[in-house]
Amino acid sequence: MANCYCCKQSCNVLVPDPRKLRYDQDSFIGRYMELFQLTNPKYLFYLPGSYKTARQIINTIEVDGYRPCKTSDSEIWNAKSTYDSVYGKTGRKVPVLARPVYYAPFKTLLFFGMIRFNRDPKHIVLMQVLNQAFNINVVRHQRNPPAQPTAAQLLAAFLVGSVTSSATAVYLRNYLKKQCASRMALGMVPFVAVAAAHLLSTPFLRAQEMFEGKPIFDCCGTKLGVSRNVSHKSTSLDVICNICKVAPPLLLTPYVMKRMRLNGTFCRYPWTRIGGPVACIFLSLVLLSPLVGAIFHQRRSIGFMRLENNLKCKASKEVYFGRPPQYVCYCAGPPLPF
Numbered sequence: 001m002a003n004c005y006c007c008k009q010s011c012n013v014l015v016p017d018p019r020k021l022r023y024d025q026d027s028f029i030g031r032y033m034e035l036f037q038l039t040n041p042k043y044l045f046y047l048p049g050s051y052k053t054a055r056q057i058i059n060t061i062e063v064d065g066y067r068p069c070k071t072s073d074s075e076i077w078n079a080k081s082t083y084d085s086v087y088g089k090t091g092r093k094v095p096v097l098a099r100p101v102y103y104a105p106f107k108t109l110l111f112f113g114m115i116r117f118n119r120d121p122k123h124i125v126l127m128q129v130l131n132q133a134f135n136i137n138v139v140r141h142q143r144n145p146p147a148q149p150t151a152a153q154l155l156a157a158f159l160v161g162s163v164t165s166s167a168t169a170v171y172l173r174n175y176l177k178k179q180c181a182s183r184m185a186l187g188m189v190p191f192v193a194v195a196a197a198h199l200l201s202t203p204f205l206r207a208q209e210m211f212e213g214k215p216i217f218d219c220c221g222t223k224l225g226v227s228r229n230v231s232h233k234s235t236s237l238d239v240i241c242n243i244c245k246v247a248p249p250l251l252l253t254p255y256v257m258k259r260m261r262l263n264g265t266f267c268r269y270p271w272t273r274i275g276g277p278v279a280c281i282f283l284s285l286v287l288l289s290p291l292v293g294a295i296f297h298q299r300r301s302i303g304f305m306r307l308e309n310n311l312k313c314k315a316s317k318e319v320y321f322g323r324p325p326q327y328v329c330y331c332a333g334p335p336l337p338f
Contacts, residue, residue, distance in 0.1 A: 017061075022077050025298050035290035043085040043101040054082035097134070098141035104285040106134060111249050111281050112274075114169075114190035115257075121170050128165040128193060132158055132201070139205050153207045161201035169193035183261075187254030194250065195243045202242060206235040216307070216328045224315045227307050230330050234300070238332070241296045248288035249281040256280045301327040 022037070023030035057079040060068050068076075085101040087093055096102060110131045117123040136158045139149065149157070173189050203210065213226030214234055257277055260266055266273050304312065304324050316324045 022080065028294050031296075031298070032290050032294035035293050036286075037081045038084065038100045039103045039286065039290070040081070040085070041101065041104050041286060043082060044105070046082060046085075050082060051086050054079035055087070058083045094141045095137075098138050100142070103138070104282060107249070107285055108278060108282045110134065111190065111246075111253070111285075112278055114193075115187050115250070115253055115277060115281075116274075118169075118173060118186060118189065124169045124173070125166040127190075128169055128197070129162045131194065132161040132165065132197060135161070135201075149205050149208055153204050157201040157204035160204060161197040164200050165193040165197035168196045182258075184254045184258045187257065188251055191247065191250035194246050198239055198242045198246075202239045203235055206231065206238065210235060214330055216302075216311075216330045218325055218328055224328060225311050227311055227330075229306055229308060230302055233302060233306075234330065234332055237296060237300070241293060244292045244295070245289045248292060249284035252284055252288070253277050253280045296332070298332045299329060300332055301329050304328055 021030075021034055023033045025031055025034065057068050057071065057076060061076070086099060097106065110127060113123075113127040114131070117127065136154050139157075140154055143149075169189055169192075172192055173186060176185055176189065209231040210228065212231075213228045214231040216224050216227050216230055218224060257280075260272060260276055265276070304315075304326060307315075307328070312324070
């Protein structure tokens with residue numbers, strides 16, 4: 001139940017809670033729609049007044065407890081999506097380069113540069129460094145203070161990711177070139193470089209959780225404590241998830257370019273030399289990357305016996321009186337675009 005903003009009286013309509021997610025995260029479609037709305041490029045064309053209106057609607061519901069007059073549920077959820085595209089999940093206004101709505105356009109330029117300018121080592125290193133800088137900037141502004149990495153951890157993640165991806169890309173391209181590999185194989189080198197960077201830099205970005213532990217809950221939502229074992233498992237799954245998200249644009253685009261080259265599309269339509277790969281990368285980021293990311297649940301479970309011994313003993317005696325559950329749950333946190 002909620003109050004109407006005009007009459008200040010109770011209305012027989014439930015107001016959607018903007019602090020919760022719109023779609024059911026237990027279903028694959030719900031997770032896909034949440035990730036898709038997070039990076040939906042339609043918000044790029046919204047005027048500044050739309051963001052201001054969306055903020056007013058959200059603040060009216062969260063702070064005042066009133067439902068704006070003549071506002072439907074779909075309008076409230078659209079205001080929430082518009083609000084998140086600017087303010088993210090932190091509630092603070094996010095700089096332009098770190099907003100989720102700008103993820104697809106900027107990543108399209110970065111991935112196109114990796115695939116297109118892959119001959120000169122200087123260009124390879126430049127594109128890999130820019131990609132790591134973009135990722136670090138997103139993490140810095142899209143995480144709340146409890147899980148936000150420190151400046152030293154961000155710098156370490158940037159240096160490790162940049163060096164790893166650059167070295168992997170340069171070495172692997174030179175090796176494949178000596179082996180007379182095809183253009184498609186050379187075009188897939190950026191994926192291996194980005195995957196290697198995620199493999200080593202993600203633990204630095206999750207170092208705060210790995211040191212302090214991650215909160216765990218039972219099926220009823222009762223907090224049982226914090227566990228480092230859970231944070232280690234969560235970090236491993238985050239690495240796999242991030243690598244899978246960049247697979248569609250970086251693996252599909254070289255194949256599409258090969259087919260277009262063999263079909264003579266580049267010769268008949270010279271503009272497709274740039275337009276074709278850019279369109280393929282952009283559509284993959286907007287449509288396919290959320291599809292892959294939706295495979296991974298945000299609410300995950302882990303066996304009770306895999307927790308630390310002190311945590312198992314405390315929960316068994318004080319909470320379950322010798323009858324612990326088989327599994328406990330933890331939240332992976334709000335999804336990041338990359």
